[in-house]
Amino acid sequence: MSEEVKAKLQIDINTLNACVQCGLCKTVCPTYQVEYDEAYSPRGRILLAKSVVEGKLELSPEVAKRWDECTLCRNCENICPNGVEYKELLVHVRDKVNKELKKDWIKYLGLKPLTFQGTKVFKWALKAGAVISKFVLGKKDTMPVVFPTGAVKYFPKPKADAQSLRGKIFLPPKEAKGTFIFFPGCMYENFYTQTAKNVVRILQKLGYKVIVPDGVSCCGGPHLYSGFPDMFEQLKDKNQKVFYQLAEKYDIKGLVVVCPTGGGTFKEDYELPFPVYELVEILEKELPSLRSGKKEKITVHYPCHYYTAMKLNTATFDRVITKDRDVEFVKGELNKSCCGFAGMFSVKNPELSQKILKRKMEDFENTGAQKILTSCPGCVLQLNEGTIRYANKLEVQHIADYVAERFLEKDEIEKLDALKEAI
Ligand code: SF4
Ligand code: SF4
Missing domain, CATH: 3.40.50.11810 (Rossmann fold)
Structure with missing residues (x-):
């Protein structure tokens, strides 16, 4: 194995050897299930990494594309009998590709603005977006957005009440039985504002105080999964600081999320002073x-x-x-x-x-x-x-x-x- 190639990926060969190529993961992989091609399977993507590390294959744009074509849903990791740490592997190779082959500018430019989430400039941009889209789209709630890659995604309109929950504590009608922090996440507080409000109202009616912090940004999960660990660390530091300050001031029962990517990131990649709950966990136990x-x-x-x-x-x-x-x-x-x-x-x-x-x-x-x-x-x-x-x-x-x-x-x-x- 050439030193140059080793330096390019720097993956411990034991991580790659943990995959015994049984192929069980193919049964749950969404990309394999529509393409039926080994290159679109978890096993194939791991084998590519192994071939690069062993010096049998060059780290090329074609190889990087195969890794880019993974949704990182982690169904493969979930079913793998050998405990292959697929997320760690993909985050690592994507980071290496960004740093040593070619930076993924499309993902970078798509994700960078989320680091400004919650700032005054971001709030003003959302308000302007809400006014313009109301003028252009009238009562329609979704707008097709065309991307340079040819993708057309149907986005909800930015809302005039975007980020309006921030910086407040919502109180229950009777004596509070506990206090939760609600992390509204980028999409809810900018686009699905009614859903964010409903989460708060449900928790209030169940008897909880609900803190919606100001000063938090995106959880950073999308940045980490796309191979931008530096942006992730920046967001994690910022958010953790807010969470620790709140934990010093209030007796916090937990952090509530309705975004499982955010919830997974908080659980796996943050160090928090309280547990993380998906809303449905609370609803299962407490909702009549x-x-x-x-x-x-x-x-x-x-x-x-x-x-x-x-x-x-x-x-x-x-x-x-x-x-x-x-x-x-x-x-x-x-x-x-x-x-x-x-x-x-x-x-x-x-x-x-x-x-x-x-x-x-x-x-x-x-x-x-x-x-x-x-x-x-x-x-x-x-x-x-x-x-x-x-x-x-x-x-x-x-x-x-x-x-x-x-x-x-x-x-x-x-x-x-x-x-x-x-x-
Ligand atoms: S299930 Fe696990 S061990 Fe089997 S091929 Fe997939 S990643 Fe490798
Ligand atoms: S994480 Fe990627 S390789 Fe694994 S099941 Fe999902 S799409 Fe397939």
Whole structure:
């Protein structure tokens, strides 16, 4: 093995040898399941890394492309009987590619602005975006955005009330039984603001104080997964500082997320003074039976990082959904399979992303459901696109909005929103 090649990837050969090439991971890999080509499989991507480290293959743009075509859903890691640390491997090789072969400018330019999330400039840009999009799009809530890669993604409009929850403590109607921090995450507080508000209202009604911190940015997960560990570290330092300051001042029960990529990043890559919860974990334990909504046939999309990174049980989702006993809950073959969004993956690899999405939408249609429930904002965006492109009879709803519809009374929403104070 040449010293030059060793220096290029610097992966411990034992990490690569942990893969015994059994191929079990191919059964759950979304890219392999649509291409049926070894180069699109986890095993193939690991073998490429091994070949580069052993000096049998040059670290070339073609090799880097194969690694770029991975959604990093981590289903392979989840099923691997040999404990191959696939995320660590991919983050490492992507970092090396960025530093030593060619920086991925598309991902870099897409992710860099998120480091300004929460700053005054970012807030002003969102307000301007909300005014312009209202003028251009009128009442339509989604806008097609065309990327230089040829990808067309359907984004929600930036909202006039973006980031309006920040810097406040929301109070329960009666004596508080505990205090949570809610991390709204980039997409909720900028685009899906009603969902973020519903999360806060549900926790208030369940008897909790909810702190929405100011001064936090994106969790940094997308930066880490794209091979920009330096940007990740910068975001982690900034966010951790805010969390530790709050933990000194208040008795914090935990950090609540509704973004499993963020939740996984907080659990795996941060050092926090309190535990991290996905909202559904709290709902499963504390939510009473839900008032009946419409008699709907409902299916579910389990976000990959909910069970692969946060390592949570998918049955929790089912138990929350069926708290409305009048819904007919149905499942297909692919409820636990990547939707093909994966952040910048869908922008960089539009054709592959669409193949994965189409397969998924066909499976949802086969269930006969009218609605898909999920919890990740990226999945909401991608599945909504799936309803526009492939399955326009289906509707997508965030599980927090589904619960809010059946748990909150119309006349209490205003009262809950008014119960707040500054941090
Ligand atoms: S399941 Fe694990 S050991 Fe088997 S091929 Fe995939 S990564 Fe390698
Ligand atoms: S992380 Fe997902 S897309 Fe990537 S190789 Fe593993 S299963 Fe396939």
